Amino acid sequence: MTQGCAAPVQTARIPATVDLANEAVIQGTVTRDGDPVSSAYARLLDSTGEFTGEVVTGDEGIFRFFAAPGDWTVRVLAAGGVSVDFTITAAIGEVAALEVAI
């Protein structure tokens, strides 16, 4: 059966099957008082503000997208009414990294 469209469990290690040379990766870590935050929601919005994807952080507080090259907004939602936006540029073969302290 074809893999579903759900986001995989978010881990610090990028799956071995992924060839980073062909991917434009946006990733980040969500922390609260220095500790990783699980069950935070990272939403990827394109340059027009259109929703593109969403993942849930795991125990390490990590989120990761395989985007197209270009400018993006990452919106992080978390319990307690947290909603913060970051703008970032993705490029093939690179990992664009964000540190999100909430």
Added chain:
Amino acid sequence: MSRSDVLVDAAFVEAHLDDPGLVLVEVDEDVSAYDKGHIRGAVKIDWKSELQDPVRRDFVDKTGFEQLLSGKGIANDDLVILYGGNNNWFAAYAYWYFKLYGHGNVKLLDGGRKKWELDSRELVVDVPSRPATDYKAQDQDLSIRAFRDEAVEAIGTKNLIDVRSPDEFSGKLLAPAHLPQEQAQRAGHIPTARSIPWSKAANDDGTFKSDDELRQIYADAGVDLNKATVAYCRIGERSSHTWFALRELLGLSDVKNYDGSWTEYGSLVGVPIELGEPK
């Protein structure tokens, strides 16, 4: 049909958790979410291992569905409330599936797992035990399911709604941006399809937009709400979400979900494909 016939909010679920005849069901692709914590009393359904045929690409058949629900302790006259991750994609897919096999009383928890978590509501790890039932399913209601030939026939005649992200629609990406992109099929969309990502129907917290907002969104994108409609995505779960918005919330009579979706259409030999921005 009104919204309360098909959708409940978190307060309702908290107030009715222990009602006899009510079964909460969490549906995810990744069932570890359920294992780490779920709404008290909820049973889980695994989107892949329990709803899909293990060999052919199709759903479990009627007998398989009967066995599944009997084993979960779900009876024909139970009110089933579905919820899950990914803004209820898989819960909406399961909802469509319960309708396909004729379950009478099924609803979605608005906002699903996400809204529940963002509200910091209680999650537990205890797995409930429910006595087995003798569930009887109906034959598939094919008035809500489209196959590949109907997708091709719909070109230029019915509303075709592509609910994938804009980059999947235009052909820049073959899968959502949280997945690696290597796949063996053609990119693009079905000609004449409107690009209306499923996410347009949902708020940030995963709840559905109001009926008026929904009507506006589809009308603005050129969908004639009086015509028959076929919705598709990559494998049919995101389009279940839009199918739910159109048929169950707005009450349109002829809306089908094309569950073969892009992974089938984009692999068919000889069918027309369009690339680029919406026309």
